Amino acid sequence: MNAPVLNAPRTVRLNAADNVVVAVDPVDVGAVAEGVTARARVPRGHKMATLPIPEGSPILKFGQIIGFAAKDIAPGDWVHEHNVGMHDFERDYRFAEDARVEEVLPVELQATFQGFRRANGKVGTRNYIGILTSVNCSASVARFMALEIERSGILEQYPNIDGVIPLVHGGGCALDVKGEGYDILKRTQWGYATNPNMAGVVMVGLGCEGFQIGRWKDAYGIKESDTFRTMTIQEIGGTKKTVQAGVEAIKTMLPIADAARRETVPASEILLALQCGGSDGYSGITANPALGAAVDLLVKHGGAAILSETPEIYGAEHLLTRRAATREIGEKLVDMIHWWEDYTARNKMEMNNNPSPGNKLGGLTTILEKSLGAAAKGGTKTLAGVYHYAEQVDAKGFVYMDTPGYDPVAATGQVAGGSNVLCFTTGRGSAYGCKPTPSIKLATNSEIYRRMLDDMDINCGDILDGVSIEEKGQEIFDTVLRIASGERSKSEQLGYGDAEFVPWTVGATM
């Protein structure tokens, strides 16, 4: 008996270049959305064409190709399996064919933030002292050191220091010291030791572990200094003496670390880690594309952002290879895809990101579209670099790092890569936080934002109510700069980050 609501269906345009919009509410025949009159019913979450798409032309969502018109599509048409095809696009990498020289603002026009310029030129957004551990066997000693510093009250004398963080983990021994697992841990430790958010580092080991501190120091030419000290429990002679030695080393570092001062630096010094966890049906239409818009802004301002989570972009790597700046960069990504196929097969699992029947009912037409929902947080810029897990990121612009999808493991790799800020989208609600890198949490819907207000920094749910992706992208970009300048994110206020250092464990534990 209710009058049909024809005029108010909400839709979202995910990128200005798109020829489709996504229906937030079901769009009935005859309803008008974005000035286009629907020619067919478009269910919630599905796509409606807003431009004519001739047969064979690409369907663009997230500013990316998600498939090709199988027949001529008119504005107002529902766009789904019945009129979208893939032909052999999937298996065709076309390295670098969409590479562009991206516009970067001159430094005097770049946005700025207040950061800690380090001796090596990198810029920190926080000022921590880290206690690294070579192996789980020294984890408690690292924590005892941090606890003793905390209990001593000495940090009150050093207001410019954000804290002393024990970075403990479950690995470091009984691994193949000539294998991938060792290399990953080696890079991760080095990345945390050199992250610009660290003002000083003590590394403590047991002594007999597979991950030998001496070998690690040799690999990177690391020298002991006033702000970098290593020690082992076996060498020093037990828990108490080692804690004492570590505390003394930290106390020597405190005044040095505290002398650091924030100064005005350009946004190009931001290396932003991109994460999503606890995704929902809104992730791909609100928070992820909004974060992508922020990334596009950041790249324009000279900064860099790291997309990751290989199992979640699987099937869309062909689009990333097209965006690769060079064939070499694209090929590195394809090699990673092949590595993952082997890794999962060896472990009796499989890479499969095809849309399920439920996904299709929800409006996802192709594997590209599904994976691009996760990849949307990377924006649309040329892929300037591809990195292995925990490799040092040295490019500016949009880059990719190979990681699992699992949040703490993925983020650990990105922080090791040098990230000084992290943005994390979540639909079902994540409580993730990180040290030494501040984590900003973006809710994909207003309900989870309200339910977890203590944990969420930004609500992207209002995109469903008409806030544009571009506006939200600007809000995220501005928030990144504020957090980078020292404003504390929600997870920092709550004290997160002491339990979330989780290096990727690859290989057998012997």
Added chain:
Amino acid sequence: MNAPVLNAPRTVRLNAADNVVVAVDPVDVGAVAEGVTARARVPRGHKMATLPIPEGSPILKFGQIIGFAAKDIAPGDWVHEHNVGMHDFERDYRFAEDARVEEVLPVELQATFQGFRRANGKVGTRNYIGILTSVNCSASVARFMALEIERSGILEQYPNIDGVIPLVHGGGCALDVKGEGYDILKRTQWGYATNPNMAGVVMVGLGCEGFQIGRWKDAYGIKESDTFRTMTIQEIGGTKKTVQAGVEAIKTMLPIADAARRETVPASEILLALQCGGSDGYSGITANPALGAAVDLLVKHGGAAILSETPEIYGAEHLLTRRAATREIGEKLVDMIHWWEDYTARNKMEMNNNPSPGNKLGGLTTILEKSLGAAAKGGTKTLAGVYHYAEQVDAKGFVYMDTPGYDPVAATGQVAGGSNVLCFTTGRGSAYGCKPTPSIKLATNSEIYRRMLDDMDINCGDILDGVSIEEKGQEIFDTVLRIASGERSKSEQLGYGDAEFVPWTVGATM
């Protein structure tokens, strides 16, 4: 120009049944050791025959067969590669052929300790409240709960409670929920939840993780109760509210947990976990066989002990199958060996416990002898059961649990199996400690004992100076009972155990 020292070379007899002794000092020709005159020079760490061993007869060390005489061996002969062979013994499992009905003292003659008898009949040696985490995403919330309880000072009102322990880890998501990795975590969580050293448990999850608390509860028929509560951050709505809910749940448990009282119980209620880490050349001739003697005593008193660390007993499984109580028990062990061969191969590693040239120079003749140096801590009794990682141990006597050799991972499996005391031998020095199960550390040599006096509970190095394996075994057994009764081990005094919960991660991290 020094006079040769012919009369004082120290030797160790590792088991009364042995037909060899081990030289602690080099034994020169003509020197007398254990009343036997050396017929050849026996280097340090090598073996001298003390009985005639006819060609084809077994060489017995640790009370076990380590090889066969390749020619007639006389008392005083050096026993090594030149006169020891293996024939095809290695590949011949001979299930249960050495099984015996082991002597167990009647309960009124068993030693006793003071333990907490739980409602299910099991006996705890400690009285903890545990905060389990289904996934790393709830790790910080678990720690915030414990911190808030600690800071509140409320534990002072409950002197019978040993503490509130957050058991955080790096896994719980992005795993194959139908695979081995999931099953291992499932058993580990269940084992910690039901370990008799736990008086109450709160389990906290995020909500969307692969390790679903609801599924886990269904698997074991777990019901919520005054001493068992579960919750998720997504359901409750964020960090602060979940911490609050957890703290309230714990506060409800505190008076119930505090009401537990120690009572006199027989030694048969001990389930002893056996560990070694940071082994050295003395491990196999001091601490390990002494711990084995303590295990033999414990089994006689009706208790149980768990040998583990499959990569370290590899190559000696043929002796364990002979000691198996039944063919079925032996076959379960052999299946595990095959699983490990596949697991390591899939991960591009290999199982290889053959003596290296360095091992041989040090006196280890065969793979059996090498692996038995690790297995010696299991004693000589009939193998009463074989368990998968973190499986509930329900047999009395000497049992085996499949674990990696890596200390925290191995011990986590044993504690999940129900261990209420743990003995850990170390030569190079380990700082390991555990909650909720007290860990007793045994030094293999006097130097490390003295250097790490704050960490070491028992010095087994004095075996080199004439203390017998049997005497040391009695000392260990007595110490186990004292620690079980509430005396705090060194690692407990230092506060270890909050960072050493490391469930075995098997499979790919997606």
